Amino acid sequence: MIQLINSILVLLVLTGFMLLSSSRLSACIRAIAIQGVLLGVLAISMQDGQLSAAGVLFPLSSAVVKGFVLPWLLFRAMREADTVREIEPLISYNLSIIAGAAALGVSLWLGHRLQLSPQPRSSLLVPAAFFTSLVGMIVIASRRKALTQVLGYLALENGVYAFGSAVALRLPILVELGILLDVFVGVFVMGIAIFHISREFDHIDTDKLEALADRLS
Amino acid sequence: MLSGSILPLILAAVLAPLMQAVITRTKSVMAGRLGQPLLQPYRDLWKLLRKGAVYSSTTTWIFQMGPPVGLASVLVALALIPFGGLPALSAFSGDFVLIAYLMAVGRFFTVVAALDTGSSFEGMGASREVTFSALAEPALFLGLAALVRQTGHLSLSPVLASVSTATWMHAAPILSLTLAGLIIVFLAENARIPVDDPTTHLELTMIHEVMVLDHSGPDFAMIQYGAALKMWLFAAIIIGVAVPWRLGNRWIDLGAALGGMLVLGIATGVIESSMARLRLLRVPQLLLVAIVLSALALAL
Numbered sequence: 001m002i003q004l005i006n007s008i009l010v011l012l013v014l015t016g017f018m019l020l021s022s023s024r025l026s027a028c029i030r031a032i033a034i035q036g037v038l039l040g041v042l043a044i045s046m047q048d049g050q051l052s053a054a055g056v057l058f059p060l061s062s063a064v065v066k067g068f069v070l071p072w073l074l075f076r077a078m079r080e081a082d083t084v085r086e087i088e089p090l091i092s093y094n095l096s097i098i099a100g101a102a103a104l105g106v107s108l109w110l111g112h113r114l115q116l117s118p119q120p121r122s123s124l125l126v127p128a129a130f131f132t133s134l135v136g137m138i139v140i141a142s143r144r145k146a147l148t149q150v151l152g153y154l155a156l157e158n159g160v161y162a163f164g165s166a167v168a169l170r171l172p173i174l175v176e177l178g179i180l181l182d183v184f185v186g187v188f189v190m191g192i193a194i195f196h197i198s199r200e201f202d203h204i205d206t207d208k209l210e211a212l213a214d215r216l217s
Numbered sequence: 218m219l220s221g222s223i224l225p226l227i228l229a230a231v232l233a234p235l236m237q238a239v240i241t242r243t244k245s246v247m248a249g250r251l252g253q254p255l256l257q258p259y260r261d262l263w264k265l266l267r268k269g270a271v272y273s274s275t276t277t278w279i280f281q282m283g284p285p286v287g288l289a290s291v292l293v294a295l296a297l298i299p300f301g302g303l304p305a306l307s308a309f310s311g312d313f314v315l316i317a318y319l320m321a322v323g324r325f326f327t328v329v330a331a332l333d334t335g336s337s338f339e340g341m342g343a344s345r346e347v348t349f350s351a352l353a354e355p356a357l358f359l360g361l362a363a364l365v366r367q368t369g370h371l372s373l374s375p376v377l378a379s380v381s382t383a384t385w386m387h388a389a390p391i392l393s394l395t396l397a398g399l400i401i402v403f404l405a406e407n408a409r410i411p412v413d414d415p416t417t418h419l420e421l422t423m424i425h426e427v428m429v430l431d432h433s434g435p436d437f438a439m440i441q442y443g444a445a446l447k448m449w450l451f452a453a454i455i456i457g458v459a460v461p462w463r464l465g466n467r468w469i470d471l472g473a474a475l476g477g478m479l480v481l482g483i484a485t486g487v488i489e490s491s492m493a494r495l496r497l498l499r500v501p502q503l504l505l506v507a508i509v510l511s512a513l514a515l516a517l
Contacts, residue, residue: 010394014510
Protein backbone atom coordinates (compact mmCIF):
# COMPACT_ATOMS: atom_id res chain seq x y z
CA MET A 1 0.00 0.00 0.00
CA ILE A 2 2.85 2.38 0.81
CA GLN A 3 4.18 1.70 -2.71
CA LEU A 4 0.84 2.72 -4.20
CA ILE A 5 0.77 5.91 -2.13
CA ASN A 6 4.35 6.76 -3.10
CA SER A 7 3.65 6.13 -6.78
CA ILE A 8 0.60 8.39 -6.65
CA LEU A 9 2.64 11.12 -4.96
CA VAL A 10 5.41 10.88 -7.57
CA LEU A 11 2.79 11.12 -10.31
CA LEU A 12 1.35 14.16 -8.51
CA VAL A 13 4.78 15.82 -8.64
CA LEU A 14 5.16 14.92 -12.30
CA THR A 15 1.77 16.44 -13.20
CA GLY A 16 2.98 19.57 -11.40
CA PHE A 17 5.95 19.70 -13.76
CA MET A 18 3.61 19.02 -16.69
CA LEU A 19 1.61 22.08 -15.68
CA LEU A 20 4.78 24.16 -15.44
CA SER A 21 6.34 23.08 -18.70
CA SER A 22 3.45 22.90 -21.12
CA SER A 23 2.39 25.86 -23.18
CA ARG A 24 -0.72 24.17 -24.53
CA LEU A 25 -3.73 25.02 -22.39
CA SER A 26 -5.33 21.64 -23.14
CA ALA A 27 -2.28 19.81 -21.75
CA CYS A 28 -2.40 22.01 -18.63
CA ILE A 29 -6.09 21.29 -18.11
CA ARG A 30 -5.38 17.58 -18.53
CA ALA A 31 -2.60 17.81 -15.92
CA ILE A 32 -5.06 19.31 -13.45
CA ALA A 33 -7.65 16.64 -14.29
CA ILE A 34 -5.10 13.88 -13.67
CA GLN A 35 -4.20 15.53 -10.36
CA GLY A 36 -7.85 15.51 -9.32
CA VAL A 37 -8.23 11.81 -10.08
CA LEU A 38 -4.92 10.99 -8.38
CA LEU A 39 -6.00 12.79 -5.23
CA GLY A 40 -9.22 10.79 -5.16
CA VAL A 41 -7.30 7.52 -5.44
CA LEU A 42 -4.84 8.78 -2.82
CA ALA A 43 -7.63 9.56 -0.34
CA ILE A 44 -9.08 6.06 -0.81
CA SER A 45 -5.74 4.27 -0.54
CA MET A 46 -4.85 6.24 2.61
CA GLN A 47 -7.53 4.46 4.65
CA ASP A 48 -6.40 0.94 3.82
CA GLY A 49 -8.60 -1.81 5.08
CA GLN A 50 -11.33 0.00 6.94
CA LEU A 51 -13.33 1.31 4.02
CA SER A 52 -16.60 2.98 4.86
CA ALA A 53 -19.26 4.08 2.42
CA ALA A 54 -18.54 7.76 3.08
CA GLY A 55 -14.81 7.12 2.95
CA VAL A 56 -15.11 5.82 -0.60
CA LEU A 57 -17.98 7.94 -1.88
CA PHE A 58 -16.52 11.26 -0.92
CA PRO A 59 -13.09 10.89 -2.61
CA LEU A 60 -14.90 9.38 -5.58
CA SER A 61 -17.19 12.38 -5.97
CA SER A 62 -14.23 14.70 -5.50
CA ALA A 63 -12.33 12.81 -8.23
CA VAL A 64 -15.32 13.02 -10.57
CA VAL A 65 -15.74 16.77 -9.99
CA LYS A 66 -12.03 17.60 -10.24
CA GLY A 67 -11.19 15.07 -12.92
CA PHE A 68 -14.14 15.42 -15.25
CA VAL A 69 -16.60 18.23 -14.46
CA LEU A 70 -14.09 21.05 -13.90
CA PRO A 71 -11.93 20.10 -16.92
CA TRP A 72 -15.09 20.06 -19.02
CA LEU A 73 -15.95 23.58 -17.82
CA LEU A 74 -12.39 24.72 -18.47
CA PHE A 75 -12.29 23.20 -21.95
CA ARG A 76 -15.51 25.05 -22.68
CA ALA A 77 -14.05 28.31 -21.42
CA MET A 78 -10.97 27.65 -23.56
CA ARG A 79 -13.09 27.11 -26.66
CA GLU A 80 -15.16 30.19 -26.02
CA ALA A 81 -12.19 32.41 -25.30
CA ASP A 82 -10.62 30.98 -28.46
CA THR A 83 -7.19 30.50 -26.94
CA VAL A 84 -5.12 27.39 -27.52
CA ARG A 85 -1.84 28.21 -25.84
CA GLU A 86 -0.21 30.55 -23.40
CA ILE A 87 1.85 32.60 -25.83
CA GLU A 88 4.27 34.50 -23.66
CA PRO A 89 4.42 33.80 -19.94
CA LEU A 90 6.12 36.35 -17.71
CA ILE A 91 8.96 33.90 -17.06
CA SER A 92 10.04 31.41 -19.72
CA TYR A 93 9.15 27.73 -19.59
CA ASN A 94 12.75 26.73 -18.91
CA LEU A 95 12.80 29.12 -15.99
CA SER A 96 9.43 27.77 -14.81
CA ILE A 97 10.86 24.25 -14.72
CA ILE A 98 13.90 25.46 -12.80
CA ALA A 99 11.60 27.33 -10.40
CA GLY A 100 9.63 24.08 -10.05
CA ALA A 101 12.82 22.18 -9.25
CA ALA A 102 13.70 24.80 -6.62
CA ALA A 103 10.17 24.54 -5.20
CA LEU A 104 10.62 20.77 -5.02
CA GLY A 105 13.87 21.22 -3.10
CA VAL A 106 12.20 23.64 -0.67
CA SER A 107 9.26 21.25 -0.22
CA LEU A 108 11.53 18.28 0.48
CA TRP A 109 13.45 20.34 3.02
CA LEU A 110 10.24 21.57 4.64
CA GLY A 111 8.79 18.07 4.71
CA HIS A 112 11.96 16.92 6.42
CA ARG A 113 11.87 19.71 8.99
CA LEU A 114 8.17 19.67 9.77
CA GLN A 115 7.43 17.32 12.65
CA LEU A 116 3.76 16.38 12.55
CA SER A 117 2.33 14.77 15.64
CA PRO A 118 0.79 11.74 13.94
CA GLN A 119 3.60 10.87 11.54
CA PRO A 120 2.11 10.91 8.01
CA ARG A 121 1.84 7.58 6.23
CA SER A 122 4.49 8.40 3.67
CA SER A 123 7.46 10.72 4.10
CA LEU A 124 6.64 12.02 0.62
CA LEU A 125 3.14 13.21 1.47
CA VAL A 126 4.01 16.60 2.95
CA PRO A 127 6.64 17.48 0.30
CA ALA A 128 4.31 16.50 -2.55
CA ALA A 129 1.47 18.58 -1.04
CA PHE A 130 3.72 21.61 -0.52
CA PHE A 131 5.14 21.24 -4.00
CA THR A 132 1.70 21.12 -5.62
CA SER A 133 0.66 24.30 -3.78
CA LEU A 134 3.91 26.04 -4.74
CA VAL A 135 3.42 25.05 -8.39
CA GLY A 136 -0.03 26.62 -8.20
CA MET A 137 1.46 29.84 -6.87
CA ILE A 138 4.20 29.90 -9.54
CA VAL A 139 1.60 29.41 -12.26
CA ILE A 140 -0.70 32.11 -10.87
CA ALA A 141 2.18 34.56 -10.61
CA SER A 142 3.91 33.89 -13.90
CA ARG A 143 1.20 33.35 -16.50
CA ARG A 144 -0.73 36.00 -18.37
CA LYS A 145 -3.88 34.16 -19.43
CA ALA A 146 -6.79 34.19 -17.01
CA LEU A 147 -7.47 30.53 -17.80
CA THR A 148 -3.97 29.43 -16.79
CA GLN A 149 -4.33 31.38 -13.58
CA VAL A 150 -7.50 29.45 -12.82
CA LEU A 151 -5.47 26.28 -13.35
CA GLY A 152 -2.88 27.57 -10.89
CA TYR A 153 -5.64 28.18 -8.36
CA LEU A 154 -6.85 24.60 -8.84
CA ALA A 155 -3.32 23.25 -8.35
CA LEU A 156 -3.08 25.29 -5.15
CA GLU A 157 -6.36 23.77 -3.95
CA ASN A 158 -5.13 20.28 -4.86
CA GLY A 159 -2.03 20.87 -2.77
CA VAL A 160 -4.13 21.94 0.19
CA TYR A 161 -6.32 18.88 -0.25
CA ALA A 162 -3.27 16.60 -0.34
CA PHE A 163 -1.90 18.27 2.79
CA GLY A 164 -5.25 17.80 4.47
CA SER A 165 -5.13 14.09 3.74
CA ALA A 166 -1.62 14.04 5.21
CA VAL A 167 -2.41 15.62 8.58
CA ALA A 168 -6.00 14.68 9.24
CA LEU A 169 -7.17 11.11 9.01
CA ARG A 170 -10.62 12.26 8.02
CA LEU A 171 -12.15 15.69 7.85
CA PRO A 172 -15.83 16.05 8.67
CA ILE A 173 -17.78 15.25 5.53
CA LEU A 174 -19.64 18.54 5.68
CA VAL A 175 -16.37 20.51 5.57
CA GLU A 176 -15.03 18.51 2.65
CA LEU A 177 -18.26 18.84 0.70
CA GLY A 178 -18.26 22.57 1.43
CA ILE A 179 -14.73 22.94 0.07
CA LEU A 180 -15.59 20.96 -3.04
CA LEU A 181 -18.67 23.10 -3.62
CA ASP A 182 -16.60 26.27 -3.16
CA VAL A 183 -14.06 25.12 -5.73
CA PHE A 184 -16.79 24.13 -8.15
CA VAL A 185 -18.58 27.45 -7.86
CA GLY A 186 -15.25 29.27 -8.02
CA VAL A 187 -14.26 27.65 -11.29
CA PHE A 188 -17.77 28.10 -12.65
CA VAL A 189 -17.69 31.83 -11.91
CA MET A 190 -14.15 32.17 -13.26
CA GLY A 191 -15.20 30.38 -16.44
CA ILE A 192 -17.99 32.90 -16.95
CA ALA A 193 -15.64 35.75 -16.10
CA ILE A 194 -13.11 34.51 -18.64
CA PHE A 195 -15.81 34.32 -21.26
CA HIS A 196 -16.88 37.89 -20.56
CA ILE A 197 -13.33 39.21 -20.49
CA SER A 198 -12.55 37.59 -23.82
CA ARG A 199 -15.77 38.87 -25.37
CA GLU A 200 -15.11 42.38 -24.11
CA PHE A 201 -11.41 42.69 -24.85
CA ASP A 202 -10.76 39.99 -27.50
CA HIS A 203 -8.16 38.31 -25.30
CA ILE A 204 -7.75 37.02 -21.74
CA ASP A 205 -4.37 38.53 -20.93
CA THR A 206 -4.81 39.71 -17.38
CA ASP A 207 -1.82 42.04 -17.25
CA LYS A 208 -3.56 44.32 -19.72
CA LEU A 209 -6.44 44.67 -17.26
CA GLU A 210 -4.15 46.80 -15.10
CA ALA A 211 -5.13 49.75 -17.26
CA LEU A 212 -8.58 49.53 -15.66
CA ALA A 213 -7.26 50.19 -12.18
CA ASP A 214 -7.82 53.47 -10.40
CA ARG A 215 -4.59 55.39 -10.40
CA LEU A 216 -3.84 58.04 -7.83
CA SER A 217 -1.97 60.26 -10.24
CA MET B 218 40.74 -5.44 -13.61
CA LEU B 219 39.70 -7.65 -16.51
CA SER B 220 37.50 -9.85 -14.42
CA GLY B 221 34.26 -9.95 -16.32
CA SER B 222 32.98 -11.52 -19.48
CA ILE B 223 33.92 -10.41 -22.98
CA LEU B 224 30.55 -11.52 -24.31
CA PRO B 225 28.77 -8.14 -23.74
CA LEU B 226 31.43 -6.40 -25.83
CA ILE B 227 31.23 -8.97 -28.64
CA LEU B 228 27.42 -8.83 -28.66
CA ALA B 229 27.53 -5.05 -28.88
CA ALA B 230 30.10 -5.09 -31.68
CA VAL B 231 28.09 -7.59 -33.72
CA LEU B 232 24.48 -6.59 -33.01
CA ALA B 233 24.64 -2.78 -32.68
CA PRO B 234 23.92 -2.04 -36.38
CA LEU B 235 21.04 -4.53 -36.22
CA MET B 236 19.33 -2.39 -33.57
CA GLN B 237 19.38 0.61 -35.92
CA ALA B 238 17.96 -1.63 -38.63
CA VAL B 239 15.12 -2.61 -36.27
CA ILE B 240 14.29 1.06 -35.70
CA THR B 241 14.35 1.79 -39.45
CA ARG B 242 12.21 -1.26 -40.15
CA THR B 243 9.66 -0.24 -37.48
CA LYS B 244 9.41 3.22 -39.01
CA SER B 245 8.91 1.70 -42.47
CA VAL B 246 6.18 -0.65 -41.28
CA MET B 247 4.44 2.19 -39.42
CA ALA B 248 4.52 4.24 -42.61
CA GLY B 249 3.12 1.36 -44.64
CA ARG B 250 6.32 0.63 -46.51
CA LEU B 251 8.16 -2.68 -46.81
CA GLY B 252 11.43 -1.29 -45.47
CA GLN B 253 15.03 -2.07 -46.21
CA PRO B 254 16.48 -5.50 -45.31
CA LEU B 255 17.59 -5.90 -41.71
CA LEU B 256 21.18 -6.42 -42.81
CA GLN B 257 21.30 -3.13 -44.74
CA PRO B 258 23.41 -1.23 -42.13
CA TYR B 259 26.09 -3.95 -42.38
CA ARG B 260 26.06 -3.69 -46.17
CA ASP B 261 26.35 0.09 -45.94
CA LEU B 262 29.34 -0.24 -43.63
CA TRP B 263 30.99 -2.76 -45.97
CA LYS B 264 30.33 -0.50 -48.96
CA LEU B 265 31.83 2.53 -47.19
CA LEU B 266 34.88 0.58 -46.05
CA ARG B 267 35.80 -0.32 -49.64
CA LYS B 268 35.64 3.29 -50.80
CA GLY B 269 38.42 5.82 -50.61
CA ALA B 270 38.27 8.87 -48.35
CA VAL B 271 38.30 12.39 -49.77
CA TYR B 272 39.93 15.11 -47.69
CA SER B 273 39.40 18.78 -48.36
CA SER B 274 42.65 20.74 -48.70
CA THR B 275 41.54 23.12 -45.94
CA THR B 276 41.37 20.37 -43.35
CA THR B 277 44.24 19.22 -41.15
CA TRP B 278 45.09 16.05 -39.25
CA ILE B 279 42.40 16.96 -36.70
CA PHE B 280 39.73 16.24 -39.27
CA GLN B 281 41.19 12.76 -39.88
CA MET B 282 41.50 12.08 -36.15
CA GLY B 283 37.80 12.66 -35.45
CA PRO B 284 36.28 9.34 -36.58
CA PRO B 285 38.95 6.97 -35.13
CA VAL B 286 38.90 8.70 -31.73
CA GLY B 287 35.11 8.72 -31.73
CA LEU B 288 34.93 4.99 -32.47
CA ALA B 289 37.72 4.10 -30.04
CA SER B 290 36.15 6.02 -27.14
CA VAL B 291 32.81 4.27 -27.61
CA LEU B 292 34.50 0.86 -27.80
CA VAL B 293 36.41 1.49 -24.56
CA ALA B 294 33.21 2.69 -22.88
CA LEU B 295 31.40 -0.45 -24.04
CA ALA B 296 34.00 -2.56 -22.26
CA LEU B 297 32.59 -1.11 -19.01
CA ILE B 298 28.94 -1.87 -19.77
CA PRO B 299 27.42 -5.06 -18.36
CA PHE B 300 24.70 -6.80 -20.33
CA GLY B 301 21.98 -9.28 -19.45
CA GLY B 302 23.36 -10.31 -16.07
CA LEU B 303 26.89 -10.70 -17.41
CA PRO B 304 29.42 -8.37 -15.77
CA ALA B 305 31.33 -5.97 -17.98
CA LEU B 306 34.81 -6.79 -19.22
CA SER B 307 36.21 -4.36 -16.69
CA ALA B 308 34.60 -2.91 -13.61
CA PHE B 309 35.89 -0.62 -10.88
CA SER B 310 34.49 1.95 -8.47
CA GLY B 311 33.23 5.00 -10.31
CA ASP B 312 33.46 3.52 -13.77
CA PHE B 313 30.20 5.22 -14.77
CA VAL B 314 31.99 8.57 -14.55
CA LEU B 315 34.60 7.28 -16.98
CA ILE B 316 31.85 6.09 -19.34
CA ALA B 317 30.25 9.54 -19.43
CA TYR B 318 33.58 11.24 -20.07
CA LEU B 319 34.66 8.75 -22.72
CA MET B 320 31.47 9.75 -24.54
CA ALA B 321 32.51 13.38 -24.04
CA VAL B 322 35.97 12.72 -25.52
CA GLY B 323 34.40 11.16 -28.60
CA ARG B 324 32.01 14.06 -28.94
CA PHE B 325 34.78 16.61 -28.48
CA PHE B 326 36.77 15.14 -31.36
CA THR B 327 33.70 14.93 -33.61
CA VAL B 328 33.00 18.58 -32.87
CA VAL B 329 36.60 19.68 -33.43
CA ALA B 330 36.73 17.74 -36.70
CA ALA B 331 33.51 19.45 -37.78
CA LEU B 332 34.93 22.88 -36.93
CA ASP B 333 38.14 22.01 -38.79
CA THR B 334 36.30 21.90 -42.11
CA GLY B 335 35.47 25.58 -41.83
CA SER B 336 31.93 24.95 -43.11
CA SER B 337 29.36 27.22 -41.54
CA PHE B 338 26.73 24.48 -41.45
CA GLU B 339 29.04 22.15 -39.58
CA GLY B 340 29.86 24.90 -37.11
CA MET B 341 26.16 25.35 -36.44
CA GLY B 342 25.70 21.63 -35.93
CA ALA B 343 28.70 21.52 -33.60
CA SER B 344 27.31 24.38 -31.55
CA ARG B 345 23.93 22.65 -31.19
CA GLU B 346 25.46 19.30 -30.36
CA VAL B 347 27.56 20.82 -27.58
CA THR B 348 24.64 22.85 -26.19
CA PHE B 349 22.30 19.89 -25.98
CA SER B 350 24.88 17.42 -24.69
CA ALA B 351 25.82 19.89 -21.94
CA LEU B 352 22.19 19.60 -20.80
CA ALA B 353 21.97 15.84 -21.34
CA GLU B 354 25.05 15.16 -19.24
CA PRO B 355 23.62 16.27 -15.86
CA ALA B 356 20.50 14.21 -16.57
CA LEU B 357 22.66 11.13 -17.27
CA PHE B 358 24.79 11.70 -14.18
CA LEU B 359 21.88 12.33 -11.85
CA GLY B 360 20.11 9.25 -13.20
CA LEU B 361 23.16 7.06 -12.68
CA ALA B 362 23.69 8.64 -9.25
CA ALA B 363 20.11 7.72 -8.32
CA LEU B 364 20.83 4.10 -9.32
CA VAL B 365 24.09 4.13 -7.35
CA ARG B 366 22.33 5.52 -4.30
CA GLN B 367 19.53 3.01 -4.58
CA THR B 368 21.74 -0.06 -4.95
CA GLY B 369 24.71 1.03 -2.85
CA HIS B 370 27.35 -0.01 -5.38
CA LEU B 371 29.79 2.32 -7.09
CA SER B 372 30.42 0.42 -10.28
CA LEU B 373 27.98 -0.10 -13.14
CA SER B 374 28.26 -3.91 -13.28
CA PRO B 375 27.15 -4.58 -9.67
CA VAL B 376 24.64 -1.70 -9.85
CA LEU B 377 22.81 -3.21 -12.80
CA ALA B 378 23.26 -6.73 -11.44
CA SER B 379 21.53 -5.80 -8.18
CA VAL B 380 18.50 -4.20 -9.84
CA SER B 381 16.09 -7.09 -9.39
CA THR B 382 12.36 -7.61 -9.18
CA ALA B 383 12.72 -7.06 -5.42
CA THR B 384 14.29 -3.63 -6.05
CA TRP B 385 11.39 -2.80 -8.32
CA MET B 386 8.94 -3.90 -5.64
CA HIS B 387 10.17 -1.46 -3.04
CA ALA B 388 11.50 1.38 -5.18
CA ALA B 389 9.29 1.43 -8.24
CA PRO B 390 8.83 5.25 -8.31
CA ILE B 391 12.57 5.89 -8.15
CA LEU B 392 13.44 3.36 -10.82
CA SER B 393 10.71 4.48 -13.19
CA LEU B 394 11.75 8.14 -12.82
CA THR B 395 15.36 7.19 -13.52
CA LEU B 396 14.25 5.17 -16.50
CA ALA B 397 12.20 8.05 -17.92
CA GLY B 398 15.16 10.41 -17.56
CA LEU B 399 17.55 7.92 -19.15
CA ILE B 400 15.21 7.33 -22.10
CA ILE B 401 15.11 11.07 -22.84
CA VAL B 402 18.91 11.13 -22.65
CA PHE B 403 19.00 8.07 -24.92
CA LEU B 404 16.89 9.86 -27.55
CA ALA B 405 18.87 13.09 -27.27
CA GLU B 406 22.36 11.57 -27.29
CA ASN B 407 21.61 9.35 -30.26
CA ALA B 408 20.11 12.15 -32.33
CA ARG B 409 16.66 10.60 -32.59
CA ILE B 410 13.29 12.37 -32.99
CA PRO B 411 11.97 14.57 -30.72
CA VAL B 412 15.48 16.04 -30.51
CA ASP B 413 17.02 15.47 -33.91
CA ASP B 414 15.84 13.82 -37.09
CA PRO B 415 18.40 11.27 -38.32
CA THR B 416 16.87 11.14 -41.79
CA THR B 417 16.53 14.85 -42.47
CA HIS B 418 18.14 16.23 -45.60
CA LEU B 419 18.12 19.90 -44.69
CA GLU B 420 21.40 21.04 -43.17
CA LEU B 421 19.76 23.93 -41.35
CA THR B 422 17.75 21.66 -39.07
CA MET B 423 20.33 18.92 -38.53
CA ILE B 424 22.26 18.52 -35.32
CA HIS B 425 24.37 15.41 -35.42
CA GLU B 426 24.26 14.55 -39.11
CA VAL B 427 25.45 17.97 -40.22
CA MET B 428 28.73 17.59 -38.34
CA VAL B 429 29.78 14.57 -40.37
CA LEU B 430 28.83 15.82 -43.84
CA ASP B 431 32.44 16.11 -44.97
CA HIS B 432 33.54 12.65 -43.89
CA SER B 433 33.60 9.98 -46.55
CA GLY B 434 34.52 6.35 -47.12
CA PRO B 435 36.10 4.47 -44.20
CA ASP B 436 35.92 7.58 -42.00
CA PHE B 437 32.17 7.74 -42.46
CA ALA B 438 31.91 3.99 -41.83
CA MET B 439 33.67 4.54 -38.49
CA ILE B 440 31.23 7.33 -37.62
CA GLN B 441 28.20 5.23 -38.54
CA TYR B 442 29.48 2.23 -36.64
CA GLY B 443 30.39 4.44 -33.66
CA ALA B 444 26.87 5.90 -33.64
CA ALA B 445 25.37 2.39 -33.64
CA LEU B 446 27.64 1.35 -30.76
CA LYS B 447 26.74 4.50 -28.81
CA MET B 448 23.05 3.72 -29.19
CA TRP B 449 23.72 0.15 -28.00
CA LEU B 450 25.58 1.52 -24.97
CA PHE B 451 22.75 3.74 -23.76
CA ALA B 452 20.17 1.08 -24.59
CA ALA B 453 22.14 -1.51 -22.58
CA ILE B 454 22.05 0.73 -19.49
CA ILE B 455 18.31 1.29 -19.91
CA ILE B 456 17.62 -2.42 -20.43
CA GLY B 457 19.78 -3.24 -17.42
CA VAL B 458 17.32 -1.25 -15.29
CA ALA B 459 14.11 -2.06 -17.15
CA VAL B 460 14.57 -5.85 -17.41
CA PRO B 461 15.11 -6.90 -13.79
CA TRP B 462 14.50 -10.65 -14.05
CA ARG B 463 17.54 -12.67 -13.04
CA LEU B 464 16.69 -16.34 -13.29
CA GLY B 465 20.21 -17.61 -12.78
CA ASN B 466 20.48 -19.31 -16.13
CA ARG B 467 22.82 -17.01 -18.04
CA TRP B 468 21.41 -17.86 -21.47
CA ILE B 469 17.83 -17.09 -20.44
CA ASP B 470 18.96 -13.83 -18.81
CA LEU B 471 20.89 -12.93 -21.93
CA GLY B 472 17.89 -13.76 -24.11
CA ALA B 473 15.66 -11.56 -21.91
CA ALA B 474 18.09 -8.65 -22.28
CA LEU B 475 18.30 -9.12 -26.04
CA GLY B 476 14.50 -9.22 -26.18
CA GLY B 477 14.49 -5.99 -24.18
CA MET B 478 16.82 -4.37 -26.71
CA LEU B 479 14.47 -5.46 -29.50
CA VAL B 480 11.49 -3.94 -27.67
CA LEU B 481 13.41 -0.71 -27.03
CA GLY B 482 14.34 -0.54 -30.72
CA ILE B 483 10.72 -1.00 -31.75
CA ALA B 484 9.59 1.53 -29.14
CA THR B 485 12.08 4.08 -30.51
CA GLY B 486 10.73 3.44 -34.00
CA VAL B 487 7.17 3.98 -32.76
CA ILE B 488 8.17 7.22 -31.00
CA GLU B 489 9.86 8.43 -34.17
CA SER B 490 6.83 7.59 -36.29
CA SER B 491 4.29 9.16 -33.97
CA MET B 492 6.04 12.37 -32.91
CA ALA B 493 7.25 15.44 -34.71
CA ARG B 494 10.69 16.82 -34.08
CA LEU B 495 10.69 19.56 -31.44
CA ARG B 496 11.64 23.07 -32.38
CA LEU B 497 15.29 23.67 -31.51
CA LEU B 498 14.25 26.18 -28.87
CA ARG B 499 12.10 23.58 -27.14
CA VAL B 500 14.81 20.92 -26.95
CA PRO B 501 16.51 22.41 -23.84
CA GLN B 502 13.11 22.27 -22.14
CA LEU B 503 12.83 18.53 -22.82
CA LEU B 504 16.34 17.99 -21.46
CA LEU B 505 15.52 20.10 -18.41
CA VAL B 506 12.58 17.79 -17.79
CA ALA B 507 15.01 14.85 -17.99
CA ILE B 508 17.28 16.56 -15.45
CA VAL B 509 14.32 17.18 -13.14
CA LEU B 510 13.16 13.55 -13.43
CA SER B 511 16.62 12.25 -12.58
CA ALA B 512 17.06 14.79 -9.77
CA LEU B 513 13.70 13.76 -8.33
CA ALA B 514 14.77 10.11 -8.46
CA LEU B 515 17.95 11.01 -6.62
CA ALA B 516 16.16 13.14 -4.01
CA LEU B 517 13.50 10.58 -3.10
